[in-house]
Amino acid sequence: MRPEKPWKERSVLKKYILGKPLNDDEKTILVRNAWEDIKAGHKYHGEESIWNYEITSMELECLKQFLKAPNNLGQMTLTNYQAYIKSDCQRSTQRKSCTIKHGDIVIIEGKYANNEDYSGSADLHIRLKDSPAKVTKRFKNDRAQYLNHDLLEEHMKYYDLVIKPSWQKYERRTRSIIDLYVNLKNGSVEGI
Numbered sequence: 089m090r091p092e093k094p095w096k097e098r099s100v101l102k103k104y105i106l107g108k109p110l111n112d113d114e115k116t117i118l119v120r121n122a123w124e125d126i127k128a129g130h131k132y133h134g135e136e137s138i139w140n141y142e143i144t145s146m147e148l149e150c151l152k153q154f155l156k157a158p159n160n161l162g163q164m165t166l167t168n169y170q171a172y173i174k175s176d177c178q179r180s181t182q183r184k185s186c187t188i189k190h191g192d193i194v195i196i197e198g199k200y201a202n203n204e205d206y207s208g209s210a211d212l213h214i215r216l217k218d219s220p221a222k223v224t225k226r227f228k229n230d231r232a233q234y235l236n237h238d239l240l241e242e243h244m245k246y247y248d249l250v251i252k253p254s255w256q257k258y259e260r261r262t263r264s265i266i267d268l269y270v271n272l273k274n275g276s277v278e279g280i
Contacts, residue, residue, distance in 0.1 A: 097121060098138050105132055105249055106242060135254035136200045148209035151194065163189045199255065202262045213265050218272040224252070 100114045101121070107128045110118065118124050126132050154164045165187045188194060196206070202213050224247070231243050269278040 101126075101138065102246055102250075104128055106246060130249070131253045132250045133253045133257040135250050136203070136258055139200060145205045145209065148196065148206055151188065152209045154188070155190065155192070155194065157190070160190045163187055200258060202265050203258075204262065204265070207265050212267050214268045214270060215259075215266045216272055217269050220252075222272075227251075 097117050100110065100117045101123055103114065104110060104118055104123065105126065105128055126134075151164065154160065154162075165185055196210070202215060207213065227247055228240070228244055232240055235243060267279065270276075271278065
């Protein structure tokens with residue numbers, strides 16, 4: 089399990105990969121996380137390593153045990169204290185809770201939701217499929233709503249250097265875990 093990196097540290101990695109100058113504190117963060125071997129301006133396939141898997145895995149295992157318990161008529165409230173919230177043009181982290189009752193169908197989604205650390209906690213693994221060009225366009229259009237031209241170009245450069253190659257590596261590695269694909273172009277569902 090990998091611990092989550094604080095947002096400040098993630099932003100230092102992004103700044104470094106984009107080839108921006110770092111101050112002394114930022115250089116210390118780079119060395120502390122063993123990121124100094126990453127080549128600025130080159131593709132980096134390790135974006136998924138900066139996310140918090142340990143806490144999420146623990147929550148998923150607790151949830152699975154609750155949902156599978158026979159004769160359990162109770163409910164469980166899950167609270168994520170650093171939930172990533174995306175609403176219109178706003179991005180933030182905040183406390184978010186949801187209550188789950190025995191018998192509910194629970195869908196966990198996210199960019200790296202089929203990570204191997206989670207695979208034992210799920211009964212079914214689903215991947216959405218869309219053309220890479222459409223995914224890139226959606227990423228760009230989403231950010232164009234709240235970023236100026238220069239920041240949008242910076243985000244797109246980071247997308248090309250980090251997000252896209254990291255997703256491609258993850259997608260290939262986790263392909264054997266997937267039970268169903270949902271094709272977003274035509275709505276079809278394909279089993280393996």
